[in-house]
Amino acid sequence: xxxxxxxxxxxxxxxxxxxxxxxxxxxxxxxxxxxxxxxxxxxxxxxxxxxxxxxxxxxxxxxxxxxxxxxxxxxxxxxxxxxxxxxxxxxxxxxxxxxxxxxxxxxxxxxxxxxxxxxxxxxxxxxxxxxxxxxxxxxxxxxxxxxxxxxxxxxxxxxxxxxxxxxxxxxxxxxxxxxxxxxxxxxxxxxxxxxxxxxxxxxxxxxxxxxxxxxxxxxxxxxxxxxxxxxxxxxxxxxxxxxxxxxxxxxxxxxxxxxxxxxxxxxxxxxxxxxxxxxxxxxxxxxxxxxxxxxxxxxxxxxxxxxxxxxxxxxxxxxxxxxxxxxxxxxxxxxxxxxxxxxxxxxxxxxxxxxxxxxxxxxxxxxxxxxxxxxxxxxxxxxxxxxxxxxxxxxxxxxxxxxxxxxxxxxxxxxxxxxxxxxxxxxxxxxxxxxxxxxxxxxxxxxxxxxxxxxxxxxxxxxxxxxxxxxxxxxxxxxxxxxxxxxxxxxxxxxxxxxxxxxxxxxxxxxxxxxxxxxxxxxxxxxxxxxxxxxxxxxxxxxxxxxxxxxxxxxxxxxxxxxxxxxxxxxxxxxxxxxxxxxxxxxxxxxxxxxxxxxxxxxxxxxxxxxxxxxxxxxxxxxxxxxxxxxxxxxxxxxxxxxxxxxxxxxxxxxxxxxxxxxxxxxxxxxxxxxxxxxxxxxxxxxxxxxxxxxxxxxxxxxxxxxxxxxxxxxxxxxxxxxxxxxxxxxxxxxxxxxxxxxxxxxxxxxxxxxxxxxxxxxxxxxxxxxxxxxxxxxxxxxxxxxxxxxxxxxxxxxxxxxxxxxxxxxxxxxxxxxxxxxxxxxxxxxxxxxxxxxxxxxxxxxxxxxxxxxxxxxxxxxxxxxxxxxxxxxxxxxxxxxxxxxxxxxxxxxxxxxxxxxxxxxxxxxxxxxxxxxxxxxxxxxxxx
Numbered sequence: 001x002x003x004x005x006x007x008x009x010x011x012x013x014x015x016x017x018x019x020x021x022x023x024x025x026x027x028x029x030x031x032x033x034x035x036x037x038x039x040x041x042x043x044x045x046x047x048x049x050x051x052x053x054x055x056x057x058x059x060x061x062x063x064x065x066x067x068x069x070x071x072x073x074x075x076x077x078x079x080x081x082x083x084x085x086x087x088x089x090x091x092x093x094x095x096x097x098x099x100x101x102x103x104x105x106x107x108x109x110x111x112x113x114x115x116x117x118x119x120x121x122x123x124x125x126x127x128x129x130x131x132x133x134x135x136x137x138x139x140x141x142x143x144x145x146x147x148x149x150x151x152x153x154x155x156x157x158x159x160x161x162x163x164x165x166x167x168x169x170x171x172x173x174x175x176x177x178x179x180x181x182x183x184x185x186x187x188x189x190x191x192x193x194x195x196x197x198x199x200x201x202x203x204x205x206x207x208x209x210x211x212x213x214x215x216x217x218x219x220x221x222x223x224x225x226x227x228x229x230x231x232x233x234x235x236x237x238x239x240x241x242x243x244x245x246x247x248x249x250x251x252x253x254x255x256x257x258x259x260x261x262x263x264x265x266x267x268x269x270x271x272x273x274x275x276x277x278x279x280x281x282x283x284x285x286x287x288x289x290x291x292x293x294x295x296x297x298x299x300x301x302x303x304x305x306x307x308x309x310x311x312x313x314x315x316x317x318x319x320x321x322x323x324x325x326x327x328x329x330x331x332x333x334x335x336x337x338x339x340x341x342x343x344x345x346x347x348x349x350x351x352x353x354x355x356x357x358x359x360x361x362x363x364x365x366x367x368x369x370x371x372x373x374x375x376x377x378x379x380x381x382x383x384x385x386x387x388x389x390x391x392x393x394x395x396x397x398x399x400x401x402x403x404x405x406x407x408x409x410x411x412x413x414x415x416x417x418x419x420x421x422x423x424x425x426x427x428x429x430x431x432x433x434x435x436x437x438x439x440x441x442x443x444x445x446x447x448x449x450x451x452x453x454x455x456x457x458x459x460x461x462x463x464x465x466x467x468x469x470x471x472x473x474x475x476x477x478x479x480x481x482x483x484x485x486x487x488x489x490x491x492x493x494x495x496x497x498x499x500x501x502x503x504x505x506x507x508x509x510x511x512x513x514x515x516x517x518x519x520x521x522x523x524x525x526x527x528x529x530x531x532x533x534x535x536x537x538x539x540x541x542x543x544x545x546x547x548x549x550x551x552x553x554x555x556x557x558x559x560x561x562x563x564x565x566x567x568x569x570x571x572x573x574x575x576x577x578x579x580x581x582x583x584x585x586x587x588x589x590x591x592x593x594x595x596x597x598x599x600x601x602x603x604x605x606x607x608x609x610x611x612x613x614x615x616x617x618x619x620x621x622x623x624x625x626x627x628x629x630x631x632x633x634x635x636x637x638x639x640x641x642x643x644x645x646x647x648x649x650x651x652x653x654x655x656x657x658x659x660x661x662x663x664x665x666x667x668x669x670x671x672x673x674x675x676x677x678x679x680x681x682x683x684x685x686x687x688x689x690x691x692x693x694x695x696x697x698x699x700x701x702x703x704x705x706x707x708x709x710x711x712x713x714x715x716x717x718x719x720x721x722x723x724x725x726x727x728x729x730x731x732x733x734x735x736x737x738x739x740x741x742x743x744x745x746x747x748x749x750x751x752x753x754x755x756x757x758x759x760x761x762x763x764x765x766x767x768x769x770x771x772x773x774x775x776x777x778x779x780x781x782x783x784x785x786x787x788x789x790x791x792x793x794x795x796x797x798x799x800x801x802x803x804x805x806x807x808x809x810x811x812x813x814x815x816x817x818x819x820x821x822x823x824x825x826x827x828x829x830x831x832x833x834x835x836x837x838x839x840x841x842x843x844x845x846x847x848x849x850x851x852x853x854x855x856x857x858x859x860x861x862x863x864x865x866x867x868x869x870x871x872x873x874x875x876x877x878x879x880x881x882x883x884x885x886x887x888x889x890x891x892x893x894x895x896x897x898x899x900x901x902x903x904x905x906x907x908x909x910x911x912x913x914x915x916x917x918x919x920x921x922x923x924x925x926x927x928x929x930x
Contacts, residue, residue: 032817109266367590371563404567558609642700
């Protein structure tokens with residue numbers, strides 16, 4: 001198994017494909033990266049900007065380049081010693097006409113060779129969906145789309161299709177008779193070829209199933225096409241029939257034939273909002289355009305992983321990152337199968353762990369994609385003493401009195417009662433057979449639904465992992481906690497409802513019952529329900545918390561990060577060290593992320609926002625001033641002002657965190673902020689939303705930003721923002737450098753998101769997927785390396801003088817990765833040793849050692865530096881740090897060198913921070929005590 005030394009995430013798009021990636025391989029190698037970490041590279045929906053809307057996992061995305069381009073990229077990577085970590089998507093594919101597997105299913109229904117590839121309930125409790133898959137892809141009601149002429153029939157060599165803009169769905173062969181009957185009636189009696197073919201379809205093709213039916217269908221459609229095109233008269237009749245079916249826009253009666261034809265399909269076209277309450281396939285979260293897979297079936301696993309296995313076994317892929325592992329039916333079984341299929345390759349999972357939750361230790365993987373590391377580092381740079389001040393100010397400023405814990409359940413309930421209603425109804429239908437099999441027919445279905453919904457809302461983590469292989473103590477604990485929370489939060493009326501309490505008790509019994517007392521048939525029913533239940537607690541949490549609450553609870557926006565818990569503020573230094581020691585003992589090869597394609601804010605934005613926790617009084621006074629300054633810039637109505645106070649506070653934090661280093665970027669910055677806040681407001685679902693946009697509110701918000709960021713000397717707010725932002729931006733830089741050193745040296749594999757080796761002030765996608773200027777980075781790296789070799793002192797001075805261009809961060813990355821290479825075994829297998837810090841500024845230093853045998857690397861990462869940088873001073877030297885010192889892990893160790901400066905550091909039993917950080921605001925120390 002190849003363990004990466006440092007990964008670099010590349011977001012492949014039609015504009016950044018294999019050739020463009022090949023051009024930067026040498027740069028990545030020179031930087032010190034050991035493995036490319038690639039976004040999905042498999043065939044995706046045309047124009048995809050992320051690759052998660054896969055249409056064929058068994059071929060490369062042609063928009064990224066040819067097979068030869070891919071081979072050349074891999075060869076170039078291998079030439080420079082780089083491995084390849086590949087992001088894969090086993091949970092879902094695109095619900096799109098470019099998906100050949102789904103098209104086959106939509107054409108042939110339950111008799112398709114891929115019928116069980118997708119998670120479709122062909123026996124839906126919705127009577128009109130039995131034997132059909134709902135297709136909620138229309139922009140308005142089906143009848144409205146039909147009458148408007150938006151649904152149009154077409155005919156090609158591939159057969160009859162119905163078209164809705166770019167969506168193109170097949171017409172099943174059973175309906176061909178209806179379409180061609182009027183054509184045949186107009187042909188000469190001697191012209192029987194078409195009629196004969198239709199009879200063959202009925203007698204020989206329709207009774208077939210699986211692969212045989214698909215092949216016969218394809219052959220027959222081509223024969224039909226040839227037959228029709230052999231006669232000009234037949235062609236004209238077909239074209240006229242098409243015109244009759246396609247009707248006249250505005251004349252609903254002219255679409256009767258088309259309506260009848262569509263009613264006979266194996267799918268039911270519907271308005272996209274229909275999926276909120278009526279759904280018979282599993283989606284990725286609430287995205288109708290992503291249909292989930294049954295990866296638990298061995299043959300489906302084989303169908304969707306064949307190409308991946310070949311790439312791994314051929315050496316083109318060294319490791320895999322499994323997207324959305326919590327969406328899988330049985331993650332443990334899937335990971336066991338994946339490990340076996342890839343000969344025990346390096347495997348990570350995308351998994352969000354809640355506070356105090358541990359990754360299941362029986363999973364055959366090396367760890368996660370690193371959200372928990374991000375959260376841990378983020379919080380240890382927040383000043384805990386500031387929480388009461390910021391908490392009180394947030395409530396006073398916004399009027400929001402609800403605590404995070406209460407909002408946590410409120411927002412999950414909002415999603416459960418709106419966007420996920422249909423999903424919960426489907427779960428109830430899966431519970432009913434269990435109720436009947438266990439002899440509990442007296443239970444009321446409405447009460448079962450309410451109890452199930454409340455249990456899901458109260459679930460404290462994304463999901464449990466009960467399977468036929470058993471359950472863990474953690475599974476039992478989380479289920480008991482959920483039921484306990486439901487009982488404690490009941491209103492008086494519900495608490496007295498015997499029906500609800502009986503339903504809740506039954507659900508707890510089903511989830512926790514010792515199945516040994518059940519018959520095998522009932523055990524199977526029960527397990528199927530549990531496995532399905534576990535697939536939906538995750539989407540409810542993700543949509544209710546990540547994609548709703550994190551845009552509502554804006555007390556301290558820097559903590560509202562994927563994998564984070566904004567209700568918990570600072571992390572103690574002791575807890576930080578304990579986390580790292582646990583990781584070293586259990587998951588030493590976990591990925592350590594700081595920015596990803598999923599983060600709400602980049603690492604450098606969060607580093608700035610952390611500074612606000614050091615100056616709560618200054619910050620709150622500044623916001624109060626801005627509120628008064630901008631009061632007359634808001635639009636007002638009878639109901640509210642635009643933006644409301646919560647959105648206004650969110651905006652101020654965003655502006656401070658993401659304000660560009662270069663004023664020439666202001667026009668672009670303004671556009672980026674406007675796009676960002678509209679996405680944030682829609683995600684919050686308070687004043688506008690994706691399902692019901694409030695144009696007046698959104699326009700008012702945009703106008704407010706235009707006014708705030710308008711160029712000109714008379715813009716007093718912008719001048720004030722710049723003045724304040726200048727006071728914290730350097731401290732943000734110091735935070736960023738310290739956090740970078742921690743990522744480079746803590747237990748785990750450091751991961752770098754594309755472009756983040758220079759300052760990157762990106763916000764949530766698509767903002768963080770903007771093109772990266774690699775020529776700029778490569779030139780900067782070359783220049784730094786040259787100057788570093790010639791004169792380290794002048795090189796450092798130049799970097800400090802031009803700190804705002806990002807090259808200082810690039811230098812730290814370069815030298816940190818060089819240190820990892822030199823002490824590779826220390827970072828792979830060495831102990832993690834917290835170091836005691838004493839002196840006047842002891843709380844401002846995070847220090848730890850990585851030790852193995854006679855080798856040691858020490859990390860010194862200062863924090864909370866605002867009061868040490870007054871008058872624009874660099875927080876370096878004894879004048880800044882006084883008697884603050886770290887105590888060494890081994891008093892006999894000697895010969896300390898700082899790889900960031902090449903300085904030697906003198907010591908006794910302790911090292912003064914002022915001597916360690918003489919010229920730079922953070923430090924590494926290395927020693928080989930031979």
